[in-house]
Amino acid sequence: MTTGHGDICHFGWGDNQLAYRRRPGTAPTLVFLPGYASDMDGAKAIALDAMAEHRGCAMLRFDYSGTGASSGAFENGTLAGWLDEALALVDQFADGPVIAIGSSMGAWIALHLALRRPDRMQALVGIAAAPDFTDWGFTAEQKKEVQEHGQIARPNPYGAEPQVTTRALWESGQALRLLRAPIAIDCPVRLIHGDADRDVPIAVANRLMRQLRSADVQLNILKDGGHRLSEPREIAAIVRTVEALLEPDA
Template identity: 55%
Template sequence: MTDAPRAASAPRPQTRPRLAYHLTEGAGPTIVFLPGYASDMEGTKALALERWAKASGRAFLRFDYAGCGASEGKFEDQSLADWRDDALAMIDQAVTGPVVLVGSSMGGWIMLLAALARPDRVAALVGIAPAPDFTDWGFSQDEKLYILQHGRLERPNPYGPAPTVYTRRFWQAGEASRVMHGPIAIDCPVRLLHGQRDPDVPWAQSTRLAELLRTGDVQLTLVKDGDHRLSRDADLALLIRTVEEVLP
């Protein structure tokens, strides 16, 4: 178990930054937490899962995408495809054996992309307000045109003082990585959690995702008074129960 951030355990392409992560050793499959957009591995849900994993003797990995948190790189240089590749690097280089991916918001999109790329490694998925394809439905037509014309878009950030920045590179990679256009060839168990008071990702997106997933083992839990983060004590307890349910 690491007590401080570490770099990826195998060399990365020279063009890609090195990644910081915390690995808790224990029984597999390894639970891997995938943060949301502009988030890092120090979030409430990641830390709550880590505490539970340590107490339960379960393997758990949390990490920062390139340009986020303690990882190397500049945030605005990254794209969705880069962060997908960061997740794959963690699966390939930092852990062994099967993994359960837990993706929050944009991390839920990356979770799907990683499962499609590594079907032999991914044992189950748990999405928390997953936001696949949000470069499509999450921006107005005017915002899309602005990003293309000016290269970046700033929005007020409801979760912090600094604005949230979206770049042309990120947006274009997202458009090239959309998965909600037809059946999604994922066959492992999938659990989705979504608050019905989520102002950022409409909960109907999870309903549609559940329909498109090829696997028959899909369950969607709606939290009627839940917000986007689902970080209250009761929400965290629900998340832990859900992860426990998909573990062997």
């Protein structure tokens, strides 16, 4: 079913109903992949949808199981499971070539999406990309705790509730690490990162840029930008980056 951006639809996947918004339009289809515990109605996704509406291009955005308007328990989610959901939704609802736009963890999923669907991927945009965060984002003591106790709770910089990571999520992430070897992605890649990001060190963006096989990779560093990159000037930079990829000579 083709819908406008205001309609939330649901797609049955396993035991869950995955919420998505699909904007019809011309190819390529913009696919927005939210970050960890985020949803499809954040400021960046809404701004990109407005741009898609203005340009008449197609867009797909969705909530992983356990987040936003999708059913399921967040604590049951894993990176592999959310990747499978993204693949299913793209296969079902994204027509033609795709520009995948991933925020934080969503960029990690977008990278795997590009590896699984290389013939569909016209370009990839990573916003504060956080590939392999289960590896570099935990101390040795924290890794031991999550393995021994089944989960770990850490302070949440964006809310009152602690940020809980389960052993299943952590193990799933470890199995999907990318940064230790060349990444066989050949499409254009644009990375946008804040130099004041306290959650994902800018060194991660530099390492990702080096490991990508594509010869067309650019890293745009935003001065004083934090992890969320949701200030108006930061969102404007993200929109400009995607718009440039839509130009015929991009």
